[in-house]
Amino acid sequence: MKLKIAIFEPKISELKKVQSFLTSSTYDVEVFRASNVDAATKIINEQNHFHFIFLNVRMSPYQKINTHFIQTVLARFSDQKFILLYSKEEHKDVSELTNVLVDQLDYDPWMELPFKPLQFFKVLEQSISELSKFVRSDSRSQYTSIKAVELLALKTSPCDVFIKLGDEKYVKVFNSFDPFDATFFEKYKVKGVRSFFVERACFNKHFNDFFPPQLVARDSFNSDEEYALGAQKALFGVVAEFGISEDVVETATELAEEAVDILEKNNLTSMLALLKNGKDSFIYDHSFLLSLICLETAKKFKWYSSKHNRIICLSSLLHDASLTDPRFHSIELGGLSKLENCSKEEQVAFKDHPLEIANELKRIMDIPSDVIGLVLKHHEGFGTDKSFPYGHYSQQLSALECIFVMSHEIVLIFYRNLFHPDKIEHALLQYWEELHKGNFRKYIKELQEVVESILTALKGEA
Ligand SMILES: [Fe+2]
Numbered sequence: 001m002k003l004k005i006a007i008f009e010p011k012i013s014e015l016k017k018v019q020s021f022l023t024s025s026t027y028d029v030e031v032f033r034a035s036n037v038d039a040a041t042k043i044i045n046e047q048n049h050f051h052f053i054f055l056n057v058r059m060s061p062y063q064k065i066n067t068h069f070i071q072t073v074l075a076r077f078s079d080q081k082f083i084l085l086y087s088k089e090e091h092k093d094v095s096e097l098t099n100v101l102v103d104q105l106d107y108d109p110w111m112e113l114p115f116k117p118l119q120f121f122k123v124l125e126q127s128i129s130e131l132s133k134f135v136r137s138d139s140r141s142q143y144t145s146i147k148a149v150e151l152l153a154l155k156t157s158p159c160d161v162f163i164k165l166g167d168e169k170y171v172k173v174f175n176s177f178d179p180f181d182a183t184f185f186e187k188y189k190v191k192g193v194r195s196f197f198v199e200r201a202c203f204n205k206h207f208n209d210f211f212p213p214q215l216v217a218r219d220s221f222n223s224d225e226e227y228a229l230g231a232q233k234a235l236f237g238v239v240a241e242f243g244i245s246e247d248v249v250e251t252a253t254e255l256a257e258e259a260v261d262i263l264e265k266n267n268l269t270s271m272l273a274l275l276k277n278g279k280d281s282f283i284y285d286h287s288f289l290l291s292l293i294c295l296e297t298a299k300k301f302k303w304y305s306s307k308h309n310r311i312i313c314l315s316s317l318l319h320d321a322s323l324t325d326p327r328f329h330s331i332e333l334g335g336l337s338k339l340e341n342c343s344k345e346e347q348v349a350f351k352d353h354p355l356e357i358a359n360e361l362k363r364i365m366d367i368p369s370d371v372i373g374l375v376l377k378h379h380e381g382f383g384t385d386k387s388f389p390y391g392h393y394s395q396q397l398s399a400l401e402c403i404f405v406m407s408h409e410i411v412l413i414f415y416r417n418l419f420h421p422d423k424i425e426h427a428l429l430q431y432w433e434e435l436h437k438g439n440f441r442k443y444i445k446e447l448q449e450v451v452e453s454i455l456t457a458l459k460g461e462a
């Protein structure tokens with residue numbers, strides 16, 4: 001039997017922390033988590049019962065105390081146990097809320113942030129009768145798991161790190177306080193290791209050291225390139241978990257497989273090699289991130305329907321499949337100015353890459369014509385000198401083509417700025433300006449919302 005616990009907490013780093021603590025505890029816990037009011041409302045509408053609810057009093061899209069939302073949750077789950085989290089600066093606002101809401105409870109529900117696991121467990125033990133029913137069968141193991149993506153955020157681990165080889169067989173792979181480097185994770189990723197283990201006692205003691213607010217420790221990497229690779233990997237972990245809705249990640253993951261299948265069935269071997277062997281490469285990863293951002297944005301429009309899922313994901317994964325020459329990858333990332341040092345032939349070959357893949361796809365029966373349009377026009381929309389192969393303006397693009405082009409550029413801005421949220425925000429100021437022309441401006445607001453949620457996740461806050 002599982003202990004059902006909801007965590008409604010806008011700060012991603014806190015949310016991760018509470019979730020990790022609960023899932024590594026000796027109790028069998030099912031965690032329902034949300035970092036914004038919309039996602040939290042969906043959860044409370046779908047679930048009838050929680051054993052415990054953590055609710056941050058700043059649970060709102062605008063980071064202000066949201067009395068209405070808190071009242072809704074309290075009314076709907078009035079017979080269940082709550083902890084209301086707050087930080088010291090918010091105490092005044094919190095006191096005002098107290099009068100309205102907390103009078104109806106027969107215990108003191110306030111708990112100050114940052115989250116203190118031991119204090120929480122004390123409350124849990126006091127408020128849930130027969131807590132022992134929820135103790136996990138494997139709770140006597142002296143190890144607890146920690147995800148690779150969580151270790152990636154650290155310069156070093158405060159505890160020795162192990163991998164699991166058998167039922168109770170653990171092997172130490174890393175000494176506490178030795179510095180991590182990116183190759184450590186690469187080595188184990190290749191072997192299919194996704195989770196590492198630390199001793200439970202050490203984990204509990206150093207709990208707060210395991211969850212720093214930043215996404216990736218810059219100091220762990222020797223160069224910007226290594227850091228970008230680490231940040232990109234961490235980004236996929238965080239985006240998948242917090243920045244982009246789960247159904248979008250699922251859809252994109254499934255359809256990415258279909259894109260690979262299409263190349264395989266049609267014997268497009270060099271393109272297939274680019275995608276199949278290129279996982280963790282710029283071409284594969286920027287294509288996958290494009291599918292997430294474009295899909296999440298398109299979903300915000302009335303004209304969106306599920307048929308767009310396949311169109312967007314196939315186009316994203318295939319849009320650069322003709323860039324089999326690795327010299328062109330840095331031009332795709334850096335933009336047309338990088339072409340200046342290339343020969344005339346190279347310039348033509350690069351500018352034709354959308355045509356090349358579109359022509360291949362035209363010969364494949366079951367490819368929707370919209371996919372061919374998106375692939376063909378992914379570098380269009382800014383007129384003669386800045387767009388290719390046709391030099392179109394945004395007025396000549398459909399709604400979906402506009403969103404695809406805009407999402408593609410956003411992805412490139414993430415890469416050019418090494419996934420550093422402040423640098424990305426700075427670069428975006430100029431990009432949003434450029435988009436305030438022609439058809440692009442009709443889609444800015446929705447795209448900005450999606451980018452905001454990713455940046456929020458990158459910063460580890462809301
Ligand atoms: Fe691209």
Ligand SMILES: [Fe+2]
Pocket residue numbers: 319320332353378379
């Ligand atoms: Fe491209």
